[in-house]
Amino acid sequence: MTTSTSLPGPAAVAAARATIAPYIRPTPLFRTQVDGRPLVLKLEHLQLSGSFKLRGALTALLGGDRPEHVVTASGGNHGLGVATAAALLGLPATVYVPETVPETKARRIEQGGARLVRHGSTYAEAAAAATEAATEPGARYVPAYDHPDVIAGQGTVAAEVVAEAPDVDAVAVAVGGGGLAAGTALAIGGRTTVAVEPEHCCALHRALEAGEPVDSPVDSVAASALGATRVGELPFAVLSASPVVSLLVTDDELLAARDRLWDEFRLLVEPAAAVPFAAWLAGRLPGELACIVLCGANTDR
Incomplete structure (x- = not known):
């Protein structure tokens, strides 16, 4: 495994996938259409513990x-x-x-x-x-996101996506401290990582604007999962060197997206997990076929 200060690479994600295989639940992909547009959903909210973490x-x-x-x-x-x-x-x-x-x-x-x-x-x-x-x-x-092994482990979500659906050209994830987004960037072989955050809870977006991690205020209904006040140093280093599109959504948009996942598909996720779907519904994602990672379901409804 990598040291606590070195950047992981694609090989670290592959190694992590083999290491954790006996313990995790490989989560399914769901190909569908919404509003006449094709879409792939990665149902990671079905993971043991209720999230990719x-x-x-x-x-x-x-x-x-x-x-x-x-x-x-x-x-x-x-x-x-x-x-x-x-x-x-x-x-x-x-x-x-x-x-x-x-x-x-x-x-x-x-x-x-x-x-x-x-x-x-x-x-x-x-x-x-x-x-x-x-x-x-x-x-x-065990850090939440700013560690190479943690980043590599989170990247196994996207590794499963591209192994099963190589035709996707973008993978969209919600961002808190950046571990899932960084792991995604390492795992998807040059495809676009779409990093989506609530507009008032956007540590990565502010870091990309500033050129370095900076303190960021947190005020969102999704803050319990995405409420990092500063993106991790290692995730930022990975994402700065990768094809990444940073997008923002409002709390109203992400809550409407969460409700639509339930109303249309009976998929029950927490607000943070609906953040990338909200950006997709608004037509902001690049490419022809995106995969939306539904990252967690630790909520009561």
Whole structure:
């Protein structure tokens, strides 16, 4: 596996795919038409733990020496992924979350077998406490997105897409800290990565404008999953060197897209997962055939 400071490449995604294969659920592709236009949906919300985050967590934990204890911080989905990965590997886990974490996600983290610690009002405060806790002997901190193994693991979603649907010319994903988008860029062989964010929760978009990661305000109904205040350094480095289109949608657009997925297909996803579909519905995606990754379903309805 790669070191914590080196950039992963396509080979790292291929290696991660083989490494985590015994533990994950390969999720289906759904070819359909919406408004007379062809579309491919990647149903990653059907993954164990309810989101793609399991892939990166497993890749990180299976690299290097086996820890005695796993620690992380999360707004929800990453914590669920780490809790599930730790349970699959027989490891104890502690997940720090901000006090604003949705109850649905907090409950599922505990149901996954992890110890839940509420700390601070923001993800950054929870992460600071988790990082300190991870200095204890035998503990390992699993970052949410800014680690090469995590990026490589998240890239296995898109690797499955292009293996099954090589005719897609763009893969669209929601962006928080950038791990899924960066992994997608590594996995899709020169196709276009479409990185979609809520307009008031857009750390990657602001970083691309500034030429470097910068602090960004967070104010969106999808903030519990996409609420990174700054895109990761490693994801930004990968995405800066890749064919990437950065798009923004409004909260009204993403909620309407979420509702349409339910009304038309009976696909129940959380608001963040509908973000790329919202951009597609608005006709903003490039290319002839896009794959939309529905990244998570940790919601109550």
